[in-house]
Amino acid sequence: MIQNILCYLEESEKAYPDKPAFSDEHTRLTYKELLSLSRRIGSFLGRKTGPRRPIPVMTEKNAYTLGAFMGIVHAGCFYIYLDAGQPSERLNRILNTLQADIMIADSPSLKAAGAISFAGEILDMGMLLSLGSDAEDPLLLASIRGQAMDTDPLYGIFTSGSTGTPKGVVVGHRSVIDFMEHFTEMFHITSGDVIGNQAPFDFDVSVKDIYSTLKTGASMEIIPKRLFSIPTGLLDYLCDKKITTAIWAVSALCIITTLNGFTYRVPEHLDKVLFSGEVMPVKHLNTWRSYLPDAMFVNLYGPTEITCNCTYHVVDRDFEPGSHIPIGLPFPNEKVFLLDGDDRLITGPGICGELCVSGTALALGYYRDREKTAAAFVQNPLNQDYPETIYRTGDMAYYGEDGLLYYHARRDFQIKHMGHRIELGEIEAALETVSGVGRAVCIFLEEKNKIAAFYEGEADKKMIAAGLEHLLPRYMFPNRYVNLPALPLTKNGKVDRQALRRLYG
Known part of the structure; x- marks a missing residue:
């Protein structure tokens, strides 16, 4: 039984040592290079801090950043990616919440971040990349691994908080492993795939890119951010890199169709398009499917607190404008159900209720925030027999006559007018x-x-x-x-x- 996400990296390194794992516009890391780099960084970090501690990473988005993530995991810690382009006030709130001992950063990001205050030690990314082979400490890494549990935290992602204070969602190894075991199999992601990463590393869509790659021995290309405002450049990149899999936010897909990008070039290698984050406009979906008729299109739904997604729908037809695309069925390792305003189970079609989730994919909670954790991760009101934690999403959904789930709206998008x-x-x-x-x-x-x-x-x-x-x-x-x-x-x-x-x- 896999207990640590590093098993994915190690197995893929054995099978494909010289194959590119993560690549960006300027850098390529093979599986062998990635494992070696992460073990050196992990050994260095393991001497600096204890296990299960947060280590924020504020660097440019590139392949080396992913090496730092894996190094943090080797040290028995969990990573939090910080975007230096965010307001310094928000960055400081996150850092204050984390109370981390160390942070990994590079000079351009520190300069861009401006007036951040961090009481711990800032480690230069360039220094970590220059660590020699003698920096690796196999005994220390083995000791850390021996104490690891599958419930240990793997990463943290800070989402917006209604009070203005960001909430740090912490997700454990077991949740990601249980999700990925189904995700890659269901959507036929294999070692032959080239995954085109669009999502920022502080957005949980990127979790699917990173760990689909590591689990299957695929390759991941980090698409330059600037190309998402230049459809012709983006399409050239998809074609030239022979991208097969796009796990993207809806708006990223709509950029291409809004500007009629397919009249310029069609990425014919692309055979899997998975989208999430917002409701996909039917016109745009139908356009994508008309240009890529043999590709698999999947509508994914789920908040950060349940590890990426909890429902899916493989699109098998065109939809009429104004109709709704199902969010579909629950993933095998998750229980998804609807509760009405009195916490009664909804099973019939056409009745809206709050979508709730239980199962091993639930996040561990909000970091250093027991109050918000207790409010969102609650006992299942339908279960009076034993402890069963559920996450209340705040999203309203309903069952169609076809038995599939359909997203309706956020609870707070209902107005009185x-x-x-x-x-x-x-x-x-x-x-x-x-x-x-x-x-x-x-x-x-x-x-x-x-x-x-x-x-x-x-x-x-x-x-x-x-x-x-x-x-x-x-x-x-x-x-x-x-x-x-x-x-x-x-x-x-x-x-x-x-x-x-x-x-x-």
Whole structure:
């Protein structure tokens, strides 16, 4: 039984020592080089700090960063990637929460981060990369490994907190192992694949890229961030690197279709497209499938707190504009169910409830925050017989007549407007059926009591109103329409609703 994620790296190194594991625009690490580098870094870190301690990493996104991650795991610790482009105030809050002994950083990132305060020791990434073979300490590494447990933390990811303080989700080895054992098999990821990494390393979509690669002996190409604003360059990269697998945020896929990228070039090696993070617009999905008719397309759903994803749906048909793509069925190692407002189980079709998850893929909780952990990771109210922790996602979903799960909306995306309870997601879905509208996002401007619609496309207000006439009651019509060349995105590739509120509210 696999108890440590390093088993994936070691087995792949035995099978494919000279094969590229992780590559970026400038660097390539073979499996042999990756294992050697990570063992040297792990030995160095193991002399600096104790096991199960957090080690933040603030470096440029490249192959060497992944070597540092594996080095941290060799030291029996867990890694947290920090994006130096984030506001220094947020970085300081994260560092204050972690109370780490050491941090790994490089000079460009420290300069970009600005006024960060860290009381521990900052280790230069360049110094770690220069460690010689004599830095490796097999006895120390064996001792650390001997004390390791599969419930030990593997990584931490900080998500937004409603109070303004980021929440550090901590995920253990067992959760990732149990997820990956099913994920790679179900979606036919093998040693023959080249995975094109889009997601930032502080976004859990990247976890699927990294550990699918290590488990199967595949290769992972880190796609330069700048290419996601240059569709022709992005398509050239996908074709030239012969990318077979894209596990991307929805907005990254929509960049190509919004700008008609496929009329320039089609990445014919791409045979697996897995998307998550937001609702995939039907128009964009249908366009992707029309250009890659033989590829597998999978809609994935799940928050960071349940280790990447808890449900999936393999797309097997085109969808009509305005229809909903299922989030599908639970992964084999997870129990997914719906609870109504009185914590009663929902089993029938068409009834919305909060989506809840239990199983080995649950995160360990929020780092150094017992209160928030206790509020989100709770006893299953349906089980009065023994302890069973569930995670309450805050997402509303329902079963279709086909028995599949469908995402409805965030609990907090429901508004009250003109005396009516309205789901903003329903307006967005209707907008995206209108001719001349690409993607659309709605926000509620509470202080003005108005619904604002932001959209891409050439349609004007009159065209949109005419298109909505037979889709929505008048009280659900947006009060304001803002046409944008492109919707603003967060660093994780999701639509940045807060930016819309700040700029146009």
